[in-house]
Amino acid sequence: MTDDPRLNPQDDEEIDPHTGHREVDPVTGYDTTGHDWNGIRELNTPFPKIALWALALTVVYSIIAWVLLPAWPTGQNYTRGLLGLDQGEMAVERYQAISADRNNWLAKFETGDFATLQADDTLMLPAMVAADRLFQDNCAACHGSDGGGGPNFPALNDNYWLWGGDPETIAETLHVGINSLNEDARFAQMPAFDYLERGERIALTDYVTAMPQGTADPDGAGATLFADNCSSCHAENGGGGMMNGAPSLIDHAVIYGQDRASVSATLRNGRQGVMPAWSGRLTTAEINLLALYVANLPQRAVEGQK
Known part of the structure; x- marks a missing residue:
């Protein structure tokens, strides 16, 4: 007896009624099992060895993973594994590494020397990506994702400014806000003209x-x-x-x-809009970076129309 079904007849194999011999597939040489689906006959082929190897490797890997990695729940906790890996700790470590790298280049914006910063293309190109994220997270809800403004909120991507569109002035506005609780807030109010007929x-x-x-x-x-x-x-x-x-x-x-x-x-x-002071939420470097980004919005809007 061998493992090859072509050499080992089985009791339930299909027998040709005319010859009394096993029915053999003429293309592959394998016996048929007797199962027939609309003229398609099932071959009596051996189970693929590659599938057996894959199953065995999967079992071996699973056992090793259970031993080395966090795996089994134990109620309110879980087994740590011999390697002692913790995804929470790994996430914190990676975040700290990213944050440290970000702080290295962001520190250059602490000075507020906007002319020097704007002239440094090597710094500004990657910094503007981070500035866009700052804008979307903190400003877009009122001023629009492109700075185009909206009902009750001014546009930031044109050349009409309430207090000036240079980075220094924008940074000051961000620091103190407009009609905010900051003691140095910019004040603006449109009075009611009810005295007119x-x-x-x-x-x-x-x-x-x-x-x-x-x-x-x-x-x-x-x-x-x-x-x-x-x-x-x-x-x-x-x-x-x-x-x-x-x-x-x-x-x-x-x-x-x-x-x-x-x-x-x-x-x-009358009207009296309010913009909060961002000095309590954003750092000086972040405000300066955001001021450079906002100051460039009119130019970006013009370039986007081309």
Whole structure:
């Protein structure tokens, strides 16, 4: 007897009724088992040895792994294995290594020498990747993932700034916030124009609503009201840029909306937005890095349109 079923007839093997001999597959030379599926006959082939070896190696590996690695639960704990590995400790060690490497290059941003930092391409290119993560984690919820702003929050990717768009000024704004609890916070408030007559507010609303389209009547009553009540903060042309927290009224990234209903509500009730001071959450180096990132958003927006 041998292991090859082609040489060892079995009792249940298919017998050719015409010859009285075992049915043999003419292609492979193996006996058939007698099982037939729509003309497809099962061959009586030996179990593949490679599968037996794979099974044996799996069992051996499992036994070794159970001994060396954390494996068996013991209620509130588990067996540590002879190697004493702990994924929690490994994760902490790797995080500490990454954090140490990050702190090495981030420390260069402590100085606030923005001109020198901006000139160092070797530093800035990888740093901007980390800055983008800072922006997405801390700023995007209000200002949008691209800095394009949104209802009640100013855009950061244009050239209209409430207090200036250079890195030094942005860093200061991030440090102290706007109308925040910080004692040095930047203060800005749009007063309620309830002292105007209803007709005057309507005329001023119409004028301000038309400013982004450039269709505001320069000789109408609204223009006079704007010059008397608004230009000191928003500039004579409504372009802002006075570095006092008053936004531009001639671009399309209006903070509170510039449709008639929104402008009317602003004139009637006033506005006072708030941005928290980030000095309690972010380090000085992180704030400086973020300031460089935000200062570059207008250029990135222009490049993205090309």
